[in-house]
Amino acid sequence: MKYIPEPFRIKTVEPIRMTTREYRRRAIEKASYNTFLLRSEDVYIDLLTDSGTSAMSDAQWAALQMGDEAYAGSKNFYDLEETVQEIFGYKYMVPTHQGRAAEHIMSQYLIKKGDYVPGNMYFTTTRLHQELAGGKFVDVIIDEAHDTTNPHPFKGNVDISKMQRLVDEVGVDKISYISYETCVNMAGGQPISMANLRELRKFCDKHGIKIMLDNTRTVENAYFIQKREEGYANKSIREIVKEICSYTDGCTCSSKKDCLVNIGGFLAMNDEEFFVEAKAQVVVYEGLHTYGGMSGRDMAALAQGIRESVETDDYIKYRVELTNYLGELLTEAGVPHVVPHGGHAIFLDAKRFLPHIDQDQFPAQALAAEIYVETGVRAMERGNVSSGRDPETGENRRPKLELVRLTIPRRVYTQAHIDYTAEGIARLYQKRAQIKGLKFVFEPKQLRFFQARFEPTEPVAVPVS
Ligand SMILES: Cc1ncc(COP(=O)(O)O)c(C=O)c1O
Numbered sequence: 001m002k003y004i005p006e007p008f009r010i011k012t013v014e015p016i017r018m019t020t021r022e023y024r025r026r027a028i029e030k031a032s033y034n035t036f037l038l039r040s041e042d043v044y045i046d047l048l049t050d051s052g053t054s055a056m057s058d059a060q061w062a063a064l065q066m067g068d069e070a071y072a073g074s075k076n077f078y079d080l081e082e083t084v085q086e087i088f089g090y091k092y093m094v095p096t097h098q099g100r101a102a103e104h105i106m107s108q109y110l111i112k113k114g115d116y117v118p119g120n121m122y123f124t125t126t127r128l129h130q131e132l133a134g135g136k137f138v139d140v141i142i143d144e145a146h147d148t149t150n151p152h153p154f155k156g157n158v159d160i161s162k163m164q165r166l167v168d169e170v171g172v173d174k175i176s177y178i179s180y181e182t183c184v185n186m187a188g189g190q191p192i193s194m195a196n197l198r199e200l201r202k203f204c205d206k207h208g209i210k211i212m213l214d215n216t217r218t219v220e221n222a223y224f225i226q227k228r229e230e231g232y233a234n235k236s237i238r239e240i241v242k243e244i245c246s247y248t249d250g251c252t253c254s255s256k257k258d259c260l261v262n263i264g265g266f267l268a269m270n271d272e273e274f275f276v277e278a279k280a281q282v283v284v285y286e287g288l289h290t291y292g293g294m295s296g297r298d299m300a301a302l303a304q305g306i307r308e309s310v311e312t313d314d315y316i317k318y319r320v321e322l323t324n325y326l327g328e329l330l331t332e333a334g335v336p337h338v339v340p341h342g343g344h345a346i347f348l349d350a351k352r353f354l355p356h357i358d359q360d361q362f363p364a365q366a367l368a369a370e371i372y373v374e375t376g377v378r379a380m381e382r383g384n385v386s387s388g389r390d391p392e393t394g395e396n397r398r399p400k401l402e403l404v405r406l407t408i409p410r411r412v413y414t415q416a417h418i419d420y421t422a423e424g425i426a427r428l429y430q431k432r433a434q435i436k437g438l439k440f441v442f443e444p445k446q447l448r449f450f451q452a453r454f455e456p457t458e459p460v461a462v463p464v465s
Contacts, residue, residue, distance in 0.1 A: 002325055002328060003321065003322070003325045003415055004317060004318040004321040004322065005318070006318060006411075006414070007312075007314040007315055007318050008057070008411060011058060016043075016044055016045070017041065017044065018044050018376055019042060019044070019376055021373060021374075023042070024042070024372055024373045024376060025373050027039070027042045027372075028369050028372055028373055032441065032442070032452075032453030032454055032455070033365065033366070033369040033438050033453075033454040033455065033456070034365070034369075034449075034451070034452055034453060034454060035048060035368050035369065035372055035378050035379065035380060035381075036048070036380070036449070036450050036451065037451070037453070038372065038378060043372075043376060043377075043378040044375070044376030044377060045375075045376065045377045045378070045413060045417050045420065045421055046377075046378050046409070047345075047377055047378060047379050047380075047405075047406045047407050047408065047409075047421065048378045048379065048380050048407065049380060049405075049407050049409075050257055050344045050345065050407045050408060050409055050410060051254065051256040051257055052098075052256035052261075052262045052263055053256075053262075053409035053410075053412065054256075054257075054260045054261065054262065054305075054409060054410040054411060054412070055409070055410065055411040055412050056260065056261065056262070056301060056305070057260070057304070057305075057308060057411075059304050059308070060260065060261070060301045060304045060305055060308070061301075063297070063300040063301050063303070063304040064297040064300060064301050065297075066297070066300050067295060067296035067297025067298075067299075067300050068296040068300075069295060069296045069297070070296065071288060071291075072288055072290055073290050074290055074291060074296040074299065075296075076296040076297070076299035076300040076303065077095065077290040077291060077296075077299055079299070079300070079303045080093070080095065080266075080299045080300075080302055080303040080306075081093050083303040083306050083307060084266060084268055084306070087238070087241065087242065087306055087307070087310060088215065088218075088241065088242065088245045088251065088268060089242050089245045089246055090245065090250060090251065090268035090269060090270055091269070091270045091272075091275075092268060092269050092270070092271075092272070092274075092275035092278075093266050093267070093268045094266060094267045094268075094275070094278045094279055094282050094289055094292055095264070095265070095266050095282075095286075095289075095290075095291060095292030095293070095294055095299060096264075096265040096266055096267060096282065096286050096292045096293055096294075097263065097264070097265060097286055097287075097292065097293025097294060098254055098255070098256060098263060098264065098265040098293075099125065099214075099216060099252055099253060099254025099255075099256070099265045100125040100126075100129065100254075100265075101265060101282075101285065101286055101292075101293060102252035102253065102254075102265050102266060102267035103125055103126050103129040103252050104129050104132075104285065105267055105278050105281045105282060105285065106129075106212065106250075106252055106267055106278070107129040107130050107132065107133040107135065108133050108281065109274060109277050109278065109281070110133075110176045110177050110210070110212070110274075111130060111133035111134060111135040111176040112134065112135075112176065113133075113134030113135075114134060114136075114174065115134065115135045115136070115174055115175065115176040116135065116136050116137075116138050116166060116170050116174055116175050116176070117130045117135045117136065117137050117138065117175070117176050117177065117178075117179055118137075118138045118139075118140040118158075118162075118163060118166055118175065118178045118179070119137060119138070119139065119140065119141075119178065119179035119180070119181065120139075120140060120141040120145075120156055120157070120158050120179075120180055120181055120184055120187075120192065121139055121141045121145060121156075121181070121184050121186050121187050122137050122139065122186060122387075123181060123185055123186060123214065124186075124386055124388075124447055124449070125447070126179060126181075126214060126252075128446060128447060130176075130179070131391065135176055137179075138166055139162075140158050140159055140162040140163050140166065140178070141155075141156065141157070141158060141159065141184065141187065142155065142157045142158070142159045143159070145157075145184065145187040145190060146187075146400040146401060147400075148188070148336070148337070148338045148339070148347075148349045148352070148401065148403075149339060150339075151339060151340060152340075153191075153193075153224075153228045153340060154190070154191055154192055154193035154196060154224075154228070154229075155184070155187055155188070155190035155191075155340070156181065156182070156183065156184035156187060156190040156191050156192040156221075157192050157193060157196040158178070158180065158192075158196060158200050160199055160200065160203050163178070163200070163203060164203075167207055167209075172207045172208060172209060175207075175209055176210075177209060177210035177211065177212045177249070178200070178204065178209060178210070178211050178212070179212055179214060180192070180197070180200070180211050180212065180213050180214065180248065181213075181214035181216070181217075182213065182214065182215065182216070182217050182218040182220070182221035182244065183216075183217035183218075183220045183221040183224070183342065183343045183344065185216075185217070185344075186382060186386075186401065187338075187342075187401070188338035188342045188345070188347040188401075188403065189217070189220070189323075189341075189342020189343045189344045189345050189347070190338075190340070190342055191220075191221045191224035191225065191228075191342075191343070192221060193225065193228075193229050194225055194229055194232065194240070194243065194244065195229065197211075197244060197247045197248075198247060200247075201247040210249040210250075211247065211248045211249055212248065212249060212250055212251065212252070213244070213245065213248040213250070213251035213252075214251065214252055214253075215245070215251035215252065215253040215268075216252075216253055216254045216257050216258065217257055217258050217343060217344060218241050218244055218245070218258060219237060219241055219258040219309045219310060219316055220258060220316065220319070220320055220343030220344060221244065221343070222237045222240035222241045222244065222310075222316070223237060223313075223316045223317060223319075223320050223343065224320070224343065225240050225244075226240055226313070236310075236313060237310050237313045237316055238310040238311075241310055249269065249270060249271065250267070250268055250269030250270060250271065250274065251267070251268050251269075252265070252266075252267055253265055253266050253267075253268070255302050255305070255306075257344065257410075258309050259302055259305045259306050259309060260305035260306075260308060260309055260410060260411075261298065261301050261302045261305045263294065263298055264294050264298055264299070264301075264302045266292070267282075319343075319408075319410055319411075320343045322408060322415075322418065323341060323342065323343060323344060323345065323346060323408050324341045325415070325418055326341075326346045326406065326408070326418045326421065326422055327339070327341035327346045328341075329418070329419065329422035329423075329426075330346060330348075330422055330425065330426070333422065333425070333426035333429065334426075334429070335348065335353070335425055335426060335429045336348065336349040336352035336353055337349055338401075338403065344407055344408060345405045345406055345407040345408060346405075346406045347382065347401075347403040347404065347405050347406070348364075348367065348379075348403060348404040348405075348406065348425070349401075349402070349403060350363040350364035350366075350367045350383060350402045350403060350404055351363065351402045353367055353404075353429065353432055354366065354367060354432060354435055356433065357435070357436070357437040358437065359383070359384050359396075359398050359402055360384065360396055360398070361437025361438060361439065361457050362381070362383070362384055362385055362437060362438045362439075362454070363383070363402055363437065364381040364382065364383035364384070364385070364402045364403055364404045365381040365383070365384075365385050365438050365454060366435055366436065366437055366438050366456075367379075367381075367404045367435065368380060368381050368404045369438075370428060370435050371404065371424070371425060371428060374424050374425075374427065374428045375420070375421065375424030375425070375428070377406070377420075377421050377424060377425075379404050379405060379406050379407075380404070380405045380407065380449075381403075381404060381405075381449060382401070382403040382404070382405045383399060383401065383402035383403055383404075384396050384397065384398055384399065384402060385448060385449045385452060386449045387399040388446075388447075388448055388449075406421065406425075436456050436457055436458045437456070437457040437458075438454040438455065438456060438457060439454060439455060439456075439457050440452060440453070440454060441453045441454060441455050
């Protein structure tokens with residue numbers, strides 16, 4: 001079976017509205033060709049992100065009613081702390097309002113000016129916080145991850161020989177830690193294997209390097225390990241998640257993804273000194289260490305969401321296979337995209353979709369805009385705009401991957417929504433030669449993809465009908 005039926009039924013609905021092509025053309029012009037600047041009510045199917053867009057369960061909505069909004073010592077904090085300890089296995093936990101706040105606190109504590117921070121590909125906010133702390137990110141992901149057609153089953157893996165080279169070149173004292181992400185977002189949601197993580201642990205033990213996990217999509221990664229890696233077919237998702245975390249020294253987590261809530265995050269670790277410092281910092285930037293920027297009810301929903309994400313294996317199977325279903329429809333239509341299909345999204349390969357547009361005219365940005373006009377579906381650029389400028393040269397980084405992300409919110413859209421999306425993109429692919437590039441009219445200095453404004457490089461950037 002290509003498609004896994006939903007392991008839930010729908011109890012509350014939110015109407016969505018289809019608009020005309022002319023309306024959407026005006027809307028994208030007003031949004032300066034940046035899908036982040038569209039109004040959500042002008043979007044029919046919102047595949048901008050899986051971040052904070054999950055549908056919560058009835059048990060999570062019930063948990064919201066149990067919020068203990070005490071400024072200090074909320075019972076929901078202690079429940080969340082126990083849940084993180086039990087499911088992920090770390091000794092200590094500091095709540096934050098979302099993932100980047102945890103990244104900020106961790107980077108300031110672990111990175112010294114002039115340090116190097118290796119990672120299995122960058123993530124936008126993660127790298128920015130590393131740079132703000134004076135660090136330099138070094139990509140140590142396997143080469144296969146940069147090739148959208150390579151079928152490697154674990155394209156998120158670290159190339160240990162690249163780690164060795166970095167140690168030889170700069171010395172271990174200059175390496176803050178390795179930033180290790182599960183289901184690597186910028187590579188197309190590509191998983192890491194347990195074998196790779198075990199080997200990395202051995203390498204890091206030998207050199208005294210910490211492994212800090214980006215735990216944002218570990219549950220999705222556990223599903224790929226269960227499905228693809230020898231020896232894991234009979235292990236539960238819960239067991240695999242715990243094993244992944246056990247090889248790491250701590251984590252940052254954006255709870256807005258796998259943890260099934262609309263806001264939240266945390267920083268976790270096994271080192272007590274780090275915990276004491278993180279608690280001191282969270283008070284400055286987020287709030288007291290027993291709420292860290294979340295309300296009591298947010299923490300209650302988060303603890304319940306974490307438990308649900310690993311309670312049975314049915315949920316995560318349905319979630320990842322729905323993403324795969326979109327990928328298969330696009331494969332049938334011949335639309336170029338990253339393979340193997342990732343867990344949270346299908347990533348269109350804009351370099352192959354629009355080979356006539358130079359990377360400095362932002363083909364992925366232009367493609368996301370035209371997908372919106374064609375279908376009312378909102379996607380997101382993950383390429384040259386997201387990657388930003390090299391702080392040393394000031395030039396666009398022109399990353400190897402120039403992608404458009406079609407991100408599937410959790411428990412939100414049905415098979416019919418996915419069919420509609422794939423059909424619209426297949427139609428646009430037939431008219432791709434009419435799509436034109438873009439140029440900046442406003443370029444923010446940091447994380448420019450969120451608020452940048454563009455205009456077409458030529459007067460009409462439109463497949464008209
Ligand atoms: C892998 C990864 N790390 C970190 C973050 C940052 O988390 P947040 O958006 O909650 O600040 C994200 C968010 O998209 C992410 O995908």
